[in-house]
Amino acid sequence: QSxxxxxxxxxxxxxxxxxxxxxxTSSDVGDYDYxxxxxxxxxxxxxLMIYEVSKRPSGVPDRxxxxxxxxxxxxxVSGLQAEDEADYYCSSYAGSNNFVxxxxxxxxxL
Amino acid sequence: xxxLQESGPGLVKPSETLSLTCTVSGGSISSSNYYWGWIRQxxxxxxxWIGEIYYSGSTxxxxxxxSRVTISVDTSKNQFSLNxxxxxxxxxxxxxxxxxxxxxxxxxxxxxxxxSS
Numbered sequence: 001q002s003x004x005x006x007x008x009x010x011x012x013x014x015x016x017x018x019x020x021x022x023x024x025t026s027s028d029v030g031d032y033d034y035x036x037x038x039x040x041x042x043x044x045x046x047x048l049m050i051y052e053v054s055k056r057p058s059g060v061p062d063r064x065x066x067x068x069x070x071x072x073x074x075x076x077v078s079g080l081q082a083e084d085e086a087d088y089y090c091s092s093y094a095g096s097n098n099f100v101x102x103x104x105x106x107x108x109x110l
Numbered sequence: 111x112x113x114l115q116e117s118g119p120g121l122v123k124p125s126e127t128l129s130l131t132c133t134v135s136g137g138s139i140s141s142s143n144y145y146w147g148w149i150r151q152x153x154x155x156x157x158x159w160i161g162e163i164y165y166s167g168s169t170x171x172x173x174x175x176x177s178r179v180t181i182s183v184d185t186s187k188n189q190f191s192l193n194x195x196x197x198x199x200x201x202x203x204x205x206x207x208x209x210x211x212x213x214x215x216x217x218x219x220x221x222x223x224x225x226s227s
Contacts, residue, residue, distance in 0.1 A: 001173065003156065036213040038157075045206055045220050046157065051213035089157050093212060097145070097170030101157040 001094050004029065004102035011108040012080045020105045022073040022090035028100055030071035034093035037066055037075045041086045049088075050075060077107070085109045112137040114207050114218035122201075122225050128194040132207030132218060139188045140165040145210040148181060148192045150203040151220075158203075162210050163190055197225045 005023040012018040022029065022037075029035055035053045038046035048057050050066035053073065063078045073092070077084050090102035118130035132146065139146060147162035161171035163181045171179045180193040194201060202225045208214040 034212040038214070045217040046214070047217070048213060048215050051215070057215065091157075091159075091214070097162060098172060099147075099159045099210075099214075101149075101159060104156045 001028070001098060001100045004090055004092060004100055006088075006090060006102040006105045008103070009106045009108065011110055012077075013110045014080055014082065016080050017076060017078045018080060018107060019074055019076045020088055020090075020107070022075070022092075022102045024071050024073075024092055024100070026071060028092040028094040029068065029073050031095070032093045033068070035066070035068055035073040036091045037064075038089045038091065039084075039086045040089065046089060080109050082109050112209065112216050114209065114216060116205060116207050116218045116221040118221065118223070120222060120224060122197055122223060123227050124198055124225055125196055128192070128197050128201060128205075128223055128225070130192045130205055130207075130221065130223070131189050132191070134188045134190075134209075139183065139190065140185050143211060145170075146183070146190045147208050147210040147214065149206045149208060149214070150201075151206070152200075152203045153222075160192065160194075160205075199225050201225050 037050040040046045054066040145162040148160040183190040204220040206220045207218045209216040
């Protein structure tokens with residue numbers, strides 16, 4: 001299983017929106033609605049931000065939203081805030097109780 | 111609330127076996143709704159799925175690591191463990207344990223394991 005493809009970096013000014021793509025195949029992203037997104041600050045463990053494509057865990061701001069079309073999933077962060085600066089990883093179920101992660105995107109708040 | 115904590119040696123010699131344990135507190139590892147997984151992240155790089163285990167002992171591994179990985183569970187201690195054999199410098203990474211249910215919703219803080227002589 002190959003890693004899902006994400007852009008290495010994305011940026012936006014405070015208050016703006018940024019969208020991160022996550023491209024897989026018909027064997028992972030395209031075949032299952034178990035796409036999740038994780039935020040990771042330096043030196044910290046990843047934190048679940050979106051699950052099952054577009055659902056938010058309790059406590060995650062509604063500025064974070066997810067979607068999927070075909071083999072590509074997306075995470076949008078609206079109303080960017082300084083604390084949103086972090087690395088973001090997507091993940092998809094890939095069948096046979098296996099998961100695959102994305103390559104990661106560094107989000108910079110300008 | 112549920113917490114996970116990794117423990118084990120921070121330094122392992124090449125060709126030896128890396129062994130880590132994840133202790134689950136604030137809840138039971140025997141819950142029928144969840145699997146328990148291991149993920150790793152080389153310093154400065156991305157995340158890699160290692161595998162998962164159900165409380166009954168059923169295991170599932172990343173095909174790329176399958177020949178070297180063993181995950182086990184001890185329900186009496188509310189722990190699950192990772193063994194990775196024949197390690198090389200490429201296995202140097204932060205190792206995380208997590209609760210799995212179609213997503214990884216609770217993570218341990220992670221532990222750095224360095225492979226070096």
